[in-house]
Amino acid sequence: MASSIxxxxxxxxALRFYLTKTAQFVLVLATTLLGLVAVTFFIGxxxxxxxVLAIVGDRAPPQVYARVxxxxxxxxxxxxxxxxxxxxxxxxxxxxxxxxxxxxxxDIANTFPATFELATLGTLIGSIIGIPLGVLxxxxxxxxxDQVVRFIGLAxxxxxxxxxxLMGLLLFYAKLGWVAGPGRIDVTYSYLYTPVTGIVLIDxxxxxxxDAFWDxxxxxxxxxxxxxxxxxxxxxRMTRSFMLNELAQEYVIAARxxxxxxxxxxxxxxxxxxxxxxxxxxxxxxxxxxxxSVLTETVFAWPGLGQYITNSLQNADMNAVLGGTLxxxxxxxxxxxxxxxxxxxxxxxxx
Amino acid sequence: xxxxxxxxxxxxLRAWLLxxxxxxxxxxxxxxxxxxxxxxxxxxxxxxxxxIILLLIIVAIFADxxxxxxxxVGGDLRTQxxxxxxxxxxxxxxxxxxxxxxxxxxxxxxxxxxVVLVSIxxxxxxxxxxxxxxxxxxxxxxxxxxxxxxxxxxxxxVLALAFVAALGPGIENAVIAIAITSWPPYARIARAxxxxxxxxxxxxxxxxxxASTPRIILGHVMPLCISSVIVRVTxxxxxxxxxxxxLGFLGLGAQPPSPEWGAMIATGRNYLIDQWWVAxxxxxxxxxxxxxxxxxxxxLRDVLDPKAAK
Numbered sequence: 181m182a183s184s185i186x187x188x189x190x191x192x193x194a195l196r197f198y199l200t201k202t203a204q205f206v207l208v209l210a211t212t213l214l215g216l217v218a219v220t221f222f223i224g225x226x227x228x229x230x231x232v233l234a235i236v237g238d239r240a241p242p243q244v245y246a247r248v249x250x251x252x253x254x255x256x257x258x259x260x261x262x263x264x265x266x267x268x269x270x271x272x273x274x275x276x277x278x279x280x281x282x283x284x285x286x287d288i289a290n291t292f293p294a295t296f297e298l299a300t301l302g303t304l305i306g307s308i309i310g311i312p313l314g315v316l317x318x319x320x321x322x323x324x325x326d327q328v329v330r331f332i333g334l335a336x337x338x339x340x341x342x343x344x345x346l347m348g349l350l351l352f353y354a355k356l357g358w359v360a361g362p363g364r365i366d367v368t369y370s371y372l373y374t375p376v377t378g379i380v381l382i383d384x385x386x387x388x389x390x391d392a393f394w395d396x397x398x399x400x401x402x403x404x405x406x407x408x409x410x411x412x413x414x415x416x417r418m419t420r421s422f423m424l425n426e427l428a429q430e431y432v433i434a435a436r437x438x439x440x441x442x443x444x445x446x447x448x449x450x451x452x453x454x455x456x457x458x459x460x461x462x463x464x465x466x467x468x469x470x471x472x473s474v475l476t477e478t479v480f481a482w483p484g485l486g487q488y489i490t491n492s493l494q495n496a497d498m499n500a501v502l503g504g505t506l507x508x509x510x511x512x513x514x515x516x517x518x519x520x521x522x523x524x525x526x527x528x529x530x531x
Numbered sequence: 532x533x534x535x536x537x538x539x540x541x542x543x544l545r546a547w548l549l550x551x552x553x554x555x556x557x558x559x560x561x562x563x564x565x566x567x568x569x570x571x572x573x574x575x576x577x578x579x580x581x582x583i584i585l586l587l588i589i590v591a592i593f594a595d596x597x598x599x600x601x602x603x604v605g606g607d608l609r610t611q612x613x614x615x616x617x618x619x620x621x622x623x624x625x626x627x628x629x630x631x632x633x634x635x636x637x638x639x640x641x642x643x644x645x646v647v648l649v650s651i652x653x654x655x656x657x658x659x660x661x662x663x664x665x666x667x668x669x670x671x672x673x674x675x676x677x678x679x680x681x682x683x684x685x686x687x688x689v690l691a692l693a694f695v696a697a698l699g700p701g702i703e704n705a706v707i708a709i710a711i712t713s714w715p716p717y718a719r720i721a722r723a724x725x726x727x728x729x730x731x732x733x734x735x736x737x738x739x740x741x742a743s744t745p746r747i748i749l750g751h752v753m754p755l756c757i758s759s760v761i762v763r764v765t766x767x768x769x770x771x772x773x774x775x776x777x778l779g780f781l782g783l784g785a786q787p788p789s790p791e792w793g794a795m796i797a798t799g800r801n802y803l804i805d806q807w808w809v810a811x812x813x814x815x816x817x818x819x820x821x822x823x824x825x826x827x828x829x830x831l832r833d834v835l836d837p838k839a840a841k
Contacts, residue, residue, distance in 0.1 A: 208680075215681030219690075223697045334829075338769055338821035340776050343796055343814030346803055350811075354804045471686030475777050479800075489689070490781055493696045505693040509685045516684075 209517060216509045217269050220502040221262050227498055274503030279495050284503035287488060292507075293378030294364060295477070295484030298403055299469040305408025306415050307462055311451075313412070314419025318427060319446055329416055336413020341406065341472050345479035348402050360398040362481035369395045403480045410472050411465040418461040422454035429453075456527045463519030467512045567834045577830020583823025591639040598633035602790045605629040613806045623808040625798060627788070631809065634790035635816045641791045642820060645706055645775045646768050652710035654764055657717025661760075662752050664718065665725025666744070676722070682715040688774055695783045702785040705778045709771055716767070717760050724756040758835040766828035769821035776817050792817050 232249045240248075249255055253264055268274070274284040317329035352358045360366065365380055369392035373384050381400065384393040426432065427450055435445045474486035481487070485504055492500035549566075553559035571577055590597060605611070605628035612628040614620055622631040664675040682690070687709075694708035728734060729752070737751055778784035779793025787794060792813040799810025 211677055212681055212684050215677065216684060219681060219685070220693065223693050227697045334822060334825050335818075337825050338773075338818055340773055340780070340793070340796070340814055340817050340821075342777065342780050343810070343817065346796070346800060346810050347814070350803055350807055468686065471688050474688055474692070475780065478781065489692065493692060494782065496696070498696065501693055501696050505685070505689055508689050512686055513684045 205517065205520075209513065212513050213510060214266075216506055216513070217266055218262070220506050220509075221265050223505075224265075224498060224502055225258075269506065274506070275499040277492065277500040278497045279492055279500065284500050287500065288485060288503060288507050290378070291483060291485045291488045294380075294482060295470070295473050295486060297379045297381065298400065298407060298476070298482060298484060299466060299473055301400060301404035302407025302469050302472075303411050303462065303466045305404060306411030306465060309408070310412035310415030311419050311458065314416040315423050315446065315451060317416065317420045318423035321424065326420075329420065333413045333417040336410050340475075341410060342475040342479050344409075345403065345406050345476055348406060349479070352402055359402045360395065362479075364399055364483055365392065365396045366399075403476050403482060406476055407469050407472055411462075411469055414465045414468065415458075415461060419454065419458060422457050423450060426450040426454045456523060459522045459526060460519040463515050463522065467515040470508050470511060571830055571834045574830045574833060576826045577833070580823045580826025580828075580830060583819060584827055587639055587643060587820055587823065590636055591643045594636050594640055598630075598636040600630035600633040602629065602634045602637035603788050613802060613809065615806070616808055622812040623806070625795070625809050626802060631795075631812050634795060635792065635813055638790040638792045638795065638813065638816070639820075641702065641785055641789065642772060642775070642817075645702070645709070646771050646824075648706045649710045649713055649771050650764050650768070652706070653713035654717060654760060656710075657714040658721050658753055658756060658760055660714070661718040661721025661723075662725045662748050662756060665722040666729055666748050666752055668729075672722075675718070679715045679718050682712065683719075685712070687712045687770070688777055691774055691778060692781070692783065695778060700783045700786060702789070702791070705775055705784040708778075709774050712774075713767060713771065717763055720759050720763050721753075721756045724759050725752050728752055728755050762828060762832045762835050765824060765831050768824040768828070772817060772821050772824065 232245055232252065232254065236244050236248050246255075253261055256264070272285045276282065277284050277287055280287055313329050313332070317326040320326055349361065353361045369384075369389070372389045372392045373380075373387045376383050376386070380396040381393065384390075384396055423446075427446075429450075432445060432450055435449050436442075440449075470485075473482075473484060474489060476482065477484045477486035478490050485508065489501055489504040489508075492498075492504065545565075547558065548562045550558070550562065553562055571581075600606070606624070608628050611620075611624055613626055614624045614628075616623045620630050620632065622635065625631055625634070660675055660679065664672045664679075690712045691705070691708040694711060695704050698704040698707065734747065734751060737747055742750075775784055776791075776793030776796070779791045780797045782794070782797060785791035785794055787798075795813040796810050799806075799808075799813070802809045
């Protein structure tokens with residue numbers, strides 16, 4: 181990914197170095213986004229359904245067929261079609277959704293906050309639990325806790341997320357009744373607040389609707405923990421390997437020789453150095469949750485981007501599918517870029 | 532793996548295998564394999580993973596003999612539908628009165644089919660793109676790596692979803708879609724390896740002997756990249772299984788009545804609260820098999836790629 185360009189050497193003039201790096205970033209970003217558009221365009225072309233026939237029906241006279249074909253721009257050469265598609269994509273125009281009849285971009289803007297809310301909470305849970313676990317596993321290498329952390333991680337890589345979601349619903353919702361079921365908030369509460377940010381937890385809290393807030397919490401907690409578990413699997417594993425790296429460095433020995441407490445050596449000195457690559461890992465796991473959210477949202481009837489894409493898929497609504505895919509791809513690229521930039525900002529050695 | 536039969540042989544063979552002066556290339560290779568197996572078998576988790584995968588293969592081959600019932604044709608819908616696990620139906624029956632155990636056993640064939648086919652398609656693509664890119668360098672490298680980056684820029688499942696949406700649902704299209712989304716990391720690894728090999732003396736020697744570029748890439752660079760790529764592919768197999776199951780769960784992979792595990796979970800979703808076993812059992816099967824591939828991949832990495840192990 182974009183991390184390959186992070187390995188450039190230092191320059192003599194800092195300003196010039198930054199300018200070339202920025203130019204490189206922009207160039208890479210532009211070509212990658214162009215590539216994303218090209219891929220979705222290509223996928224749109226291999227659809228076996230004739231889009232003209234889908235509109236006019238198979239008994240339409242040839243003149244009508246030809247006119248619609250022209251209106252859709254399908255009579256143009258392929259490269260010109262791509263140019264039109266690209267120009268529209270840049271302005272955020274992906275056509276209308278057949279299913280909702282809204283412009284795809286409006287639908288995406290409406291569903292994105294729900295996905296954002298879920299993925300953010302998931303990443304928070306994953307980092308807050310995953311980092312200490314990884315540190316513990318590295319410090320007590322080979323011990324029981326190391327094995328347990330390793331198994332938790334391996335299981336996270338091996339369990340189908342939708343299955344774990346279903347089992348979670350079965351246990352915590354149906355059997356124990358600890359959490360609310362699928363959906364984002366109960367209908368009774370959904371009229372008690374006006375959506376401002378689109379993020380239910382923030383909207384309800386800001387408007388003082390605490391009953392609605394707690395209802396939303398009981399809805400989000402299970403899917404967020406689920407996503408959190410999957411990001412924990414990744415984050416704890418990476419934290420462990422970064423910490424092992426740091427603990428083997430000479431400055432750790434120096435700190436111990438100075439007589440610093442083991443707590444201080446580990447949490448203040450070693451972890452602070454491991455934190456720099458960890459930022460990249462957290463951003464990457466955030467990006468991965470975008471993917472995990474597709475299946476999670478389907479299981480939990482969570483009205484986010486993932487569910488929008490799968491719903492559109494089941495109704496062969498290609499405009500919506502490709503628009504959603506492109507937006508997720510672009511978010512993925514941007515998150516990678518942000519992680520790269522943060523890495524440079526935080527690590528003085530890359531300057 | 533391939534070295535396993537040698538273990539039961541007398542020590543004379545062991546001495547032959549471990550000989551510091553092998554008399555043939557064949558002997559040297561077997562010796563390396565034996566050493567690899569020795570360090571692999573010292574890792575109990577890796578052996579467990581290998582065991583799970585061998586079990587999967589055996590179950591897939593002998594599904595006809597192992598499964599007590601038909602995976603497609605159900606029993607009596609009035610009396611044998613949605614039965615809980617019992618002695619007759621080890622894992623219960625589903626809504627069509629079919630034995631879930633038999634369906635899982637037959638489903639192992641689909642899982643294995645997907646994993647093998649995706650690896651066969653994606654590994655060579657990754658190897659070829661990576662070695663060409665790394666060996667030739669220059670603009671070829673730039674172009675190929677940009678394309679790789681673009682494919683890496685999509686989350687895997689989302690891109691596979693879009694491809695299957697365009698190609699139409701079905702197991703073959705799912706395989707194609709997963710393969711298209713799988714090769715970029717392999718290309719990255721093959722390229723990194725090639726960059727390290729490219730400037731070694733033996734490549735210069737081969738070049739001086741007049742070997743052509745394709746010959747160098749195919750005969751001298753690629754074989755050295757294979758072990759890292761294989762490790763990566765093995766580690767990826769769990770991901771391939773999970774993606775295939777996800778596609779099946781969304782109704783885009785294998786179509787009913789085929790006993791694909793993901794699709795089985797999708798059916799079980801409708802009976803989740805009262806007949807939990809319909810959804811739970813196939814998920815356990817996916818979990819065990821993915822875990823097996825992950826453990827095996829970890830073990831292989833320790834043996835074949837000691838640098839990356841930590």
